């Protein structure tokens with residue numbers, strides 16, 4: 642048996658829609674695999690009641706198929722589905738690392754990105770790799786048609802997840818099909834600022850770079866309480882706030898000293914809207930970790 646811990650991720654980061662992603666120190670999915678004649682899946686943990694065990698409907702089944710690596714796969718979900726922290730991608734990335742090792746396929750982490758993205762295609766209709774790339778490689782990733790660029794980063798963040806859900810499919814439907822040139826120029830500036838900030842672990846630059854005028858205004862309208870939560874996080878010291886992935890999770894970037902106050906302020910703001918939430922105080926962290934002996 643092989644075990645892999647695959648981290649949650651936050652995609653988009655505002656200005657990098659379908660391109661940027663970061664791995665988070667917590668939460669994570671744990672995937673255990675054993676060789677078997679046919680793939681079977683069992684699931685425990687966060688939101689497991691809502692996740693199909695049919696290999697044709699689960700992201701890990703798509704990965705097993707893509708690697709021609711049938712297995713008994715046990716998923717312990719730490720990452721709640723449809724919360725904006727790359728739940729389906731964490732399982733896909735974990736399964737890709739685990740099955741690649743179990744069957745000695747010899748693929749590099751970079752080569753596993755399109756394999757794991759097959760799982761994402763299954764649930765959202767498109768093989769966008771911006772969650773699987775950071776879950777596989779760790780740090781900050783830039784995923785384009787030319788491949789993935791990775792930068793190690795360790796900035797403090799707060800990811801606040803309300804007890805509501807938004808499906809990625811629905812959140813993709815509200816993304817504008819066209820944009821004004823001035824908004825594109827603005828977004829390019831923020832994306833570049835954010836990228837430099839990641840290379841320097843600079844919360845101010847990354848916080849500024851989260852802004853975007855194209856996708857986030859439409860997406861945030863799907864999240865009850867978003868404006869109040871964003872304002873509360875900024876007042877508590879966050880250097881920037883945006884929608885995490887497709888939402889409804891909200892991501893704040895900050896200095897470590899402000900993390901606790903920001904987490905409390907975000908949860909209080911959701912609470913004031915009658916919405917329970919949970920906040921992870923964590924940092925940008927490492928990619929999937931393989932435990933070869935158990």
Ligand SMILES: Nc1ncnc2c1ncn2[C@@H]1O[C@H](COP(=O)(O)OP(=O)(O)OP(=O)(O)O)[C@@H](O)[C@H]1O
Pocket residue numbers: 650652691692693698699700701716721722723724725726727728729730732733764765772807808809810885886887888
């Ligand atoms: N192994 C899996 N783990 C989690 N969800 C899965 C898995 N396999 C299939 N799914 C399905 O994927 C959907 C959740 O994926 P979705 O992309 O909407 O959320 P997410 O991965 O948490 O979000 P985001 O990509 O915005 O961060 C649910 O419908 C769930 O049933």
Ligand SMILES: N[C@@H](CCO)C(=O)O
Pocket residue numbers: 652653658659660765769771772809812813886887
């Ligand atoms: N880039 C994707 C990430 C969520 O899966 C989106 O925002 O739709």
